[in-house]
Amino acid sequence: MTRIFLCVVLFFSVLASSLQAQNSGKRRLTDRDDLYGWEAVGRLDIGNQGFCTGTLIAQDTVLTAAHCALDKKTGKPYAPGEVTFRAGLSDGEALADRKVIQIAVHPDFVANAPVSIPRIRIDVALMRLEEPIPYSIADPFALHNGRVPDGEISVASYGRGRADAITRQRSCRILQRAEGIISFNCDVTFGSSGSAILARSGPRWQILSVTSAMSTDGRYKVGYGMELAGIVAELKAILRRDAPRPVATIRRLQPGSAKSGSGAKFISSGGS
Template identity: 80%
Template sequence: MMRVFLSITLLVSILVTAAQAQTSSKRRLTDRDDLYGWEAVGRLDIGEQGFCTGTLIAKDIVLTAAHCAVSKATGKPYAPGELTFRAGLSDGQALADREVIQIATHPDFVANAPVSASRVRIDVALMRLEEPIPYSIADPFALHSGRVSDSEISVASYGRGRAEAITRQRSCRILQRGQGLISFDCDITFGSSGSAILAKKGPRWQILSVVSAGASDGQRKIGYGMELSGIVSELKAILRRDAPRPTATIRRLQPGSAKSSSGAKFLSAGGS
């Protein structure tokens, strides 16, 4: 897998322009019925610079690519408020908009490093949202565990020419898998970076990988992602370690009041 990966000419780190192949298997999700089950996929707006795709894996945690989370200008993760996750965005209306307040990436990820097998393996980021998105609005996806029963996978993403609604490709295929890398033939383009590669397990799709980079072998487009189980566990630990501390507030009681504004009752000396 390593030799195959390195022998293919990598074109860009954000992904190659989409070809017209496999259009029959793609569907644009625009109304509420279409979005059912895919509400956890959202467009990740990077200020005025562009966008990627992200996917909820918890009510307040988004999974995406690290190169969508780290500024090339500074080499550091974007500051709180610079990124906005727009769950289920469709033609200008999102089911929920949330600012990103915390980002975790692998300590060895370098924003301006050339695309390589080692970089793809750690091109993963977790983002904490300012406020959870209720399950009633979007049901997060689980990470895939165990073996994939066949090579069929799916991807739901935003991208150039399809930036205003999720486009779901119902069926594409794993080409190769090994040494922490996964290659696939899904129709990805600029903006698809960070989108989840999904494999079916029982009745639900689960996240197998994240779109990191694209290439061409002269006949077809090839996308690349990584194995997730180890690095996601590491990034969750970083999020917990560096989680923003809650801000304490002090409420003033009015003289003679037996209650705080929160409704808590206080006991006076000698009994209630």
């Protein structure tokens, strides 16, 4: 850690000791009624290596932390199919399972670098799914834009000791928001990495930040995330630029027939 980051951690750890206990307002979302409105939150299963939390921001796009998206051994994004997004996972059953086929992270993010303020600012990843998840199953969250006047936020995540269902903390608080970093007193833990920090906008919550790191004084935790607008726009551009191209296949058709045969050859994008 840099000296600046250590100072930030120590300052907020002391501040957190005066805050309300962090287990207040937490609820485990298990049945369909509990999950209503939170179906877009899912567990990202990374092979046999563990899991993080991700959130749909489009039918085929998951927002999470960059350190959840890179293989620590190679420093590169996980290969297509290595990560599975399990929307609304509860007690072994997901509303939808989708393989991740493309990952975008900031080019300056280094998988095994120590935690620092510059690293937290870019600890964001977008993951493209093999197939969109219909709105009838999960309604993606929008990004929050602007201030949060009362500082009230919420988090819904998986984590150590609560890996089998979403745990939602209904209300926690922003501690400070400056220099591209947002610190908060939500109860995050291992596995909560990548979870969306949510701020209310009208009747629904929107994504303010993504959980990147935490500190603790042994009793209270302080979480850290980043401002999203700029980096998410960059990552969307990377997804578009590097999107997998559909594979062209050859199909033989007989004239005047839909049956395969020895007639003219047609190129069909994506197969048929």
